[in-house]
Amino acid sequence: MHIAIDYNAAVRQGGGIGRFVREITQVAAAAAPQHRFSLWYAARGLEPHNPQLQALRELAARLPNIRPRPIPITERLLTIIWQRARLPLPVELIVGRADVVHGTDFVLPPTRARTLLSIHDFAYIIHPETAQPELRRYLSRAVPRTIRRATHIHVNSIATQQDLERLLHVAHARSTIIYSGSGTDYWPRSAAQIAELKVRLGLPERYLLNVGTVQPRKNVERLIAAYAALGALAADVPLVIAGKRGWLAEPIYAAVQAHGLTERVQFLDFVAEDDLPTLYSGALAMVYPSLYEGFGVPIVEAQACGTPVITSSVSSLPEIAGAAALLVDPHDTAAITAALRRILTEPDLVEQLRAAGPKQAAQFTWEGTGLGILGLYEQVASLTR
Numbered sequence: 097m098h099i100a101i102d103y104n105a106a107v108r109q110g111g112g113i114g115r116f117v118r119e120i121t122q123v124a125a126a127a128a129p130q131h132r133f134s135l136w137y138a139a140r141g142l143e144p145h146n147p148q149l150q151a152l153r154e155l156a157a158r159l160p161n162i163r164p165r166p167i168p169i170t171e172r173l174l175t176i177i178w179q180r181a182r183l184p185l186p187v188e189l190i191v192g193r194a195d196v197v198h199g200t201d202f203v204l205p206p207t208r209a210r211t212l213l214s215i216h217d218f219a220y221i222i223h224p225e226t227a228q229p230e231l232r233r234y235l236s237r238a239v240p241r242t243i244r245r246a247t248h249i250h251v252n253s254i255a256t257q258q259d260l261e262r263l264l265h266v267a268h269a270r271s272t273i274i275y276s277g278s279g280t281d282y283w284p285r286s287a288a289q290i291a292e293l294k295v296r297l298g299l300p301e302r303y304l305l306n307v308g309t310v311q312p313r314k315n316v317e318r319l320i321a322a323y324a325a326l327g328a329l330a331a332d333v334p335l336v337i338a339g340k341r342g343w344l345a346e347p348i349y350a351a352v353q354a355h356g357l358t359e360r361v362q363f364l365d366f367v368a369e370d371d372l373p374t375l376y377s378g379a380l381a382m383v384y385p386s387l388y389e390g391f392g393v394p395i396v397e398a399q400a401c402g403t404p405v406i407t408s409s410v411s412s413l414p415e416i417a418g419a420a421a422l423l424v425d426p427h428d429t430a431a432i433t434a435a436l437r438r439i440l441t442e443p444d445l446v447e448q449l450r451a452a453g454p455k456q457a458a459q460f461t462w463e464g465t466g467l468g469i470l471g472l473y474e475q476v477a478s479l480t481r
Contacts, residue, residue: 099195136190138170384407391416
């Protein structure tokens, strides 16, 4: 079987959808050497030393059934050709005849093959104020159109499947839930490893942690206000925010100034994958009060490292966090403050969450995700037209 995969996110994003695409491709290709995998992406504009591109080269060298298919144009131009102008240039012109084409990032290219479409969330509909206007308009047109022609749809949680039915009226039978996960390298790190990272990244002895792109949907502005309300209780416990600056982020950085927290809120920007487990392990808690998530990978990663988690009681987050987290209303600043206060003042609760986290996280692995997606490829390929 020949499987063609949209690899654009994988060579451009360190986390998020990019991480999902890299993980499933590696697992599926390793588990099914009898299948061929063509990975197409727009190559123009990528830095030669891009770490994700280097990882792809190494993956292709290790697994002979993987073939990268770079397209010598920009990602923007590729989107214009296929999604905006909707020119009928099939992806087969790039990858050859395929049995299954996987649209990994909300949309599909023109193709004659059977298709699998991955839908990760509906934030652009449920919280349009947190999305860039141009992206919101694009997805509002492209996603419903793509869903109508997809052979089958992959969703990453019960919550996303319910949103798919509620918002776009897609019957459950057209979609399959396969959860995302965390890597096998997420486990509690030693005190020595934590101490080394603190020195190298300039981290304080004790800290609260938030992980994710700095953008409105992550609710970081409200988290900063909730943290400020702790006052002297958190005077020696800074808030560390690990993630690249995203879109519409100016009010988030302004909130730090407005609350007088420039000495107590530390932005780390993007943190290397190898450092994340230690960063989680050293935190008093990982605080993730997002307004909406299709899955919420940082929750699983933190729990796997034995780090207490505070997260939201909305969308997929209770489904993923289970009983191994404190759940809060993400719109209620006082509720977030109260949960932070419990972490700082209730050591028995902290130990309970540390013990429960790895057991909850064990349900979600990239190995399981990749094998599940491989099963969907085989299922989709077997369907009659």
